Amino acid sequence: MTDEHLPPTQTSIDWDALLRTLEWDDDERRSADALTRLSIRAAQYAELTRFDLQSQNDTTICVTFRLGTERYAVSTDWVRGVQAIGKITRVPGAPDYYPGVVNMRGRIITVFDLRRFFNLEINDELPQELVQIEIGDLNLGMLADHIEGVEQILDDEIQPIDILFARGITSDRLVILDLEKMAKDARLIVNEMDEAE
Amino acid sequence: MLNADQKLLQLFQEEVTDYLQALNDGLLRIEMTEGDERDELIREMNRIAHSMKGAARAVGYGMIETVGHAMEEVLNRVMDGSLALSPDVADTLYDGLDLITGAMNGDEDDDTIPDDVIQDVVNNLRSAAGLDVPQASHDSSSNGNGQHNGAGINENQEVPAVKADMPLPDPQPTAPIQPDSNKTDADSEHATATMTMALRPSEETLRVAVRKLDHLMAEVSELLVARMQNDERRRQINVVRRDLMKWQRHWRGVRASYIRLVRRQQEPDSHLPPELVAVIKFLETNERYMSRITRQMTQLGQHVAQDNMQLTALSDMLQDDVASLRMMPFEAIIGSFQRMVRDISREQNKDIHLDIIGAAVEIDKMVLDALKDPLVHLLRNSIDHGLEDGDTREAAGKPRTGELSLKVEQRGSEIVIIVSDDGQGFDIKRIKQKAMQVGLITPSEAEKLSDTDARMLVFASGFSTNEQVTAISGRGLGMDIVRTRIESLRGRIEVDSRSGEGTTVTLHVPVSLTRIRGVLLKVGDENYAVPSVMVNRMETIPAFSIYTAEGKEMVVLNERPMPLVKLGQLLGTPDEMVRGDTLNVIVLQMAERMVAFEVDGLYSETELVLTPLGRELANVHFIAGAALLGSGDVLLVLDANDLVRQATGMTLPIKRTISPLHQSRKVTTDKLTAMVVDDSITTRTLEKNILEAVGFDVRVAVHGEQAWDMLTDMRPDVIISDVEMPYMNGLDLARLVKSHVHTQDIPFILLTSLAKPEQRQAGLEAGADAYLVKSRFDQQELLNTIQSVL
Numbered sequence: 013m014t015d016e017h018l019p020p021t022q023t024s025i026d027w028d029a030l031l032r033t034l035e036w037d038d039d040e041r042r043s044a045d046a047l048t049r050l051s052i053r054a055a056q057y058a059e060l061t062r063f064d065l066q067s068q069n070d071t072t073i074c075v076t077f078r079l080g081t082e083r084y085a086v087s088t089d090w091v092r093g094v095q096a097i098g099k100i101t102r103v104p105g106a107p108d109y110y111p112g113v114v115n116m117r118g119r120i121i122t123v124f125d126l127r128r129f130f131n132l133e134i135n136d137e138l139p140q141e142l143v144q145i146e147i148g149d150l151n152l153g154m155l156a157d158h159i160e161g162v163e164q165i166l167d168d169e170i171q172p173i174d175i176l177f178a179r180g181i182t183s184d185r186l187v188i189l190d191l192e193k194m195a196k197d198a199r200l201i202v203n204e205m206d207e208a209e
Numbered sequence: 210m211l212n213a214d215q216k217l218l219q220l221f222q223e224e225v226t227d228y229l230q231a232l233n234d235g236l237l238r239i240e241m242t243e244g245d246e247r248d249e250l251i252r253e254m255n256r257i258a259h260s261m262k263g264a265a266r267a268v269g270y271g272m273i274e275t276v277g278h279a280m281e282e283v284l285n286r287v288m289d290g291s292l293a294l295s296p297d298v299a300d301t302l303y304d305g306l307d308l309i310t311g312a313m314n315g316d317e318d319d320d321t322i323p324d325d326v327i328q329d330v331v332n333n334l335r336s337a338a339g340l341d342v343p344q345a346s347h348d349s350s351s352n353g354n355g356q357h358n359g360a361g362i363n364e365n366q367e368v369p370a371v372k373a374d375m376p377l378p379d380p381q382p383t384a385p386i387q388p389d390s391n392k393t394d395a396d397s398e399h400a401t402a403t404m405t406m407a408l409r410p411s412e413e414t415l416r417v418a419v420r421k422l423d424h425l426m427a428e429v430s431e432l433l434v435a436r437m438q439n440d441e442r443r444r445q446i447n448v449v450r451r452d453l454m455k456w457q458r459h460w461r462g463v464r465a466s467y468i469r470l471v472r473r474q475q476e477p478d479s480h481l482p483p484e485l486v487a488v489i490k491f492l493e494t495n496e497r498y499m500s501r502i503t504r505q506m507t508q509l510g511q512h513v514a515q516d517n518m519q520l521t522a523l524s525d526m527l528q529d530d531v532a533s534l535r536m537m538p539f540e541a542i543i544g545s546f547q548r549m550v551r552d553i554s555r556e557q558n559k560d561i562h563l564d565i566i567g568a569a570v571e572i573d574k575m576v577l578d579a580l581k582d583p584l585v586h587l588l589r590n591s592i593d594h595g596l597e598d599g600d601t602r603e604a605a606g607k608p609r610t611g612e613l614s615l616k617v618e619q620r621g622s623e624i625v626i627i628v629s630d631d632g633q634g635f636d637i638k639r640i641k642q643k644a645m646q647v648g649l650i651t652p653s654e655a656e657k658l659s660d661t662d663a664r665m666l667v668f669a670s671g672f673s674t675n676e677q678v679t680a681i682s683g684r685g686l687g688m689d690i691v692r693t694r695i696e697s698l699r700g701r702i703e704v705d706s707r708s709g710e711g712t713t714v715t716l717h718v719p720v721s722l723t724r725i726r727g728v729l730l731k732v733g734d735e736n737y738a739v740p741s742v743m744v745n746r747m748e749t750i751p752a753f754s755i756y757t758a759e760g761k762e763m764v765v766l767n768e769r770p771m772p773l774v775k776l777g778q779l780l781g782t783p784d785e786m787v788r789g790d791t792l793n794v795i796v797l798q799m800a801e802r803m804v805a806f807e808v809d810g811l812y813s814e815t816e817l818v819l820t821p822l823g824r825e826l827a828n829v830h831f832i833a834g835a836a837l838l839g840s841g842d843v844l845l846v847l848d849a850n851d852l853v854r855q856a857t858g859m860t861l862p863i864k865r866t867i868s869p870l871h872q873s874r875k876v877t878t879d880k881l882t883a884m885v886v887d888d889s890i891t892t893r894t895l896e897k898n899i900l901e902a903v904g905f906d907v908r909v910a911v912h913g914e915q916a917w918d919m920l921t922d923m924r925p926d927v928i929i930s931d932v933e934m935p936y937m938n939g940l941d942l943a944r945l946v947k948s949h950v951h952t953q954d955i956p957f958i959l960l961t962s963l964a965k966p967e968q969r970q971a972g973l974e975a976g977a978d979a980y981l982v983k984s985r986f987d988q989q990e991l992l993n994t995i996q997s998v999l
Contacts, residue, residue, distance in 0.1 A: 101843040102735065103822070104780035105829045113822065113835055113843050118435070120835045120843055122823045151823050202828050 070167045075143055076186060077156035080132055085165065085188045086154070092144040093117065094159050100138070107202060114153055116144050124152040129199070130177075147195040221264055222313055223416075225273065228261040229310055230544070232280075236299055236306075237547045248288070255284040261309075272327050273309050279334035280305045286338050296555070301333045303548075311895065323894055419574070422534050426723060429524070429531045433818060436517075436524045438841065443513045450506045457503055460496070467492055532721060536571040539617050542581045543568055550588060550613065556982070559598050560610045563588075567617035572624050573721040579698055580626070580718065582993070583691040587628045587714055588613065590688065595632030595712050605709065607631065623742050624720055629713035635706040637663050644669070661801045664704040668692035690997070696850045698722065699740050699833060701799060717742055727817045727836070727846055730795060731810030733782040736844060738817060738836065743849035745796040745803055747811050752790050764805050766796060774856040776806040780831060799853040806852065819846055831855070881999070882906045884925035886916040886942065887960075888934045896929060896960070896991070903992060913937025917945055920952055927995055932961040932972065940975040947976030956998035960991070 074085035075094065093116065100112035100123055109128040113120050121144060127134050142153040163186075170180035170188055177194040178187050194200070235254040239247060258281040265273035280302055286292035308330050470489055474481050481489075543565055554561040572580075596602075596611035603609055616627040641655040644666045650658065658666075668688045695702050700718035719725050719742055727738030728747065748766060755762050755773060762773040773794065776782075794805040817836035821827060833848040883905045887893040897907045908925065910916035912934040928946065932939040939959055946952045959977040961968075972980045978998045981991060 099842045101835070101845055103826060103829060103832060103845060104782065105831060106826055110826060113826075113845075115837055115841050115843050118837065120820050120822070120837065122826055149824055152825065201825055 076160045076163050078158045083186045090145045090191045092146045121153045124154045147191045276305045279331045282338040298337045301337045446510045453503045540568040564614040570617045583694045591630040595630040626716040631711040634708040729812035730808045732777045738846045745798040747795045771803045773805045797849045799850045804856040881926040884928045886910045886930035913942035927956045929958045943975040943977045
């Protein structure tokens with residue numbers, strides 16, 4: 013590189029030409045880059061279709077996440093998106109499993125803390141990620157320490173367990189949540205009348 | 210899915226609804242116009258009645274066809290001057306409209322409305338039209354054509370009405386269908402196209418589901434947030450540009466040294482090391498790049514700013530336009546008010562003139578819908594309790610005609626509705642007495658109570674001046690509804706009344722439930738907003754001005770003592786600030802109650818797009834909803850009514866979502882059982898239809914005794930009974946039901962044609978929960994009443 017920039021005479025460099033070269037270079041690199049990304053995405057889409065076809069039988073596609081020491085999975089049927097938590101606005105008078113509301117892509121969503129709802133052990137730190145779930149007219153942002161990704165779980169692998177809101181658990185201790193069951197819990201709808209009585 | 214026929218019927222229904230509205234409006238206007246305008250109006254109405262008849266014939270609605278025809282007949286006579294449109298004649302026309310409206314609203318085929326009702330209305334219309342009265346009474350026997358026999362009953366035999374081109378001798382007493390048919394049919398060709406022209410300005414319209422508009426509105430709100438974020442990007446670009454300029458300044462500082470280096474390097478015998486020469490070369494390039502990037506950044510900043518401005522203008526416009534889609538003129542609800550006032554005042558033999566100002570003011574449809582009931586109650590209350598009859602007025606030195614006015618005006622983002630009358634005003638003494646009677650206040654409280662506070666008692670639940678029980682009051686419902694409804698709109702009420710001179714009730718409501726102006730304030734580390742419409746004043750006051758009463762902190766602001774409450778404490782905000790020499794207070798007002806709230810900071814007023822919280826948090830007290838700020842953060846909007854209630858020790862009401870009426874009605878009428886007791890098959894069937902249409906399971910009894918027998922095996926959720934019936938009348942039934950332990954909880958509504966105050970009084974004394982008068986029987990009123998007693 014140094015050598016290229018060491019021409020024999022000092023004033024003979026055509027800087028404009030050089031710049032043009034550089035920009036041309038830029039464009040080419042950019043288009044090459046774009047092509048690569050496109051092909052990767054195309055491959056991903058292709059992958060996804062095959063994945064879908066495979067998954068039609070007896071599997072559940074879930075978003076999996078870590079919360080405290082436990083791992084949970086929620087069927088993608090209920091998941092509307094994920095995001096980092098952002099700024100939480102506390103709602104005075106709301107129960108502790110509703111630590112506040114956040115902005116999720118322009119919508120105001122109530123944050124839902126499963127740890128408090130399940131009475132899990134709690135460290136003070138608030139999990140930093142959110143899984144937006146929608147069950148009927150209920151729209152909540154479920155707190156997660158870390159969202160792992162999307163997993164295809166064979167239904168055969170899910171061992172039914174008799175705990176409140178789970179459909180079952182897999183051999184690697186992934187708890188498959190049943191949100192429909194959970195949505196029926198009366199605690200989810202805050203009703204001040206009950207408190208008053 | 211609708212099949213073609215159902216679609217046709219639906220279309221027909223919409224069409225007829227428009228016709229009915231136009232005719233109703235027309236009738237009201239006729240009473241106020243004269244000369245050519247009046248003639249034109251009558252012609253137009255005649256045309257509409259004719260079109261309605263035609264449309265009804267098309268879908269086989271015999272009843273509407275017959276009634277429509279009879280109305281047309283009357284209007285024909287009025288048009289050619291042979292009949293004056295007296296109030297009595299107008300009444301027959303109104304009856305016709307009501308009958309058709311009933312059939313349309315009942316969503317039922319006309320054959321469910323008993324023939325005798327139809328026949329009555331038709332006969333009345335005919336006799337009004339001057340088709341000799343005796344003729345009308347034995348109309349069927351003397352009818353030469355035979356086909357007109359029981360025209361109202363057998364809809365499909367109404368064929369002759371089509372054959373309009375048959376010229377017939379004009380005064381055609383026996384066949385009421387054909388006279389003037391040449392003229393009217395010729396007109397009707399145009400009539401279908403220009404049907405309502407003269408009556409309302411017509412613009413092409415499209416019916417769109419409100420849900421779709423709501424979606425649109427939500428998306429526009431998101432666009433607004435996106436726009437604000439874009440604004441943020443512009444600021445970030447500016448920051449980068451400033452950094453670049455700093456960099457450039459820095460470069461200019463060392464540029465002299467650089468130039469010296471270049472010169473040295475250019476000297477023929479310079480022996481600069483090649484590394485340094487390379488750096489010098491690079492610096493030359495670097496300088497060009499730097500100035501170019503700075504230039505580009507400046508340009509980019511300008512472009513983004515331009516784009517942002519354009520986007521702002523467009524999104525603001527879009528937001529306004531979308532918001533205006535939801536806006537409707539007040540006219541949409543007050544159209545029926547003239548009629549209502551006319552009906553009630555006629556019934557009470559009062560002479561009342563209703564003046565409506567500002568009908569064109571536009572307001573969010575959701576707010577508008579919620580305002581209808583409160584306004585009906587306020588107007589009715591003015592007629593029932595405020596305005597005196599002519600003689601009393603004259604004796605008091607007032608003009609015979611009572612003035613009732615409804616004024617609507619927009620003040621900023623607030624709609625102010627003023628309902629005033631020049632009647633007798635509130636009788637504070639009587640109000641206090643009544644409030645004590647029903648246990649709202651104690652005698653000692655009554656003594657201390659200021660006049661303004663006493664007036665507000667009228668709006669308390671359970672209050673009603675029952676010395677003069679009105680059609681649907683009796684349980685203190687009316688005014689209570691006004692208050693709760695206005696509060697659910699985040700609005701407020703003010704009452705001013707002078708004994709003997711009149712009463713003015715002022716409602717303040719926001720123009721829109723989604724776009725509000727709010728005052729930003731700080732409590733602890735958290736920011737909140739309060740709807741500006743609820744804010745009375747904001748002030749910084751010295752700490753020494755606080756005093757205590759019964760251990761509670763008070764302040765006097767604007768010469769009014771009021772409690773001082775720490776907002777943080779009420780909201781349970783953790784950290785408590787130590788009070789300095791001065792404190793910031795914001796005075797919130799709910800009706801006549803004012804409370805000063807101490808806050809840690811008060812900021813500017815701002816426009817907010819209010820979104821209710823999700824269902825899970827909708828019942829949390831003190832929170833009206835939330836709004837997104839430009840930063841993307843969520844700001845909570847406080848419910849000022851709740852705050853004032855809590856601060857003044859009132860019980861907090863159950864929260865309701867906006868537009869509670871429709872939802873809760875659905876819920877409350879779901880599979881409920883109603884018992885209808887009436888000896889008239891007409892009324893029975895009508896009521897049954899109405900109730901079944903909204904989901905009631907209806908059981909009918911012909912008289913009180915039968916009803917009482919039926920009550921041994923069933924327990925309806927509501928009983929609706931006539932008063933005058935054979936075997937056991939409604940009053941006796943009410944007494945029986947209310948005295949029996951198993952049935953006394955069943956709400957009992959008397960629905961009767963007996964409209965005299967003493968008769969109402971007797972009904973309520975018998976234990977009825979509500980008393981409805983049939984003559985102004987409308988199904989909405991019945992349903993509202995049922996809902997209120999359930």
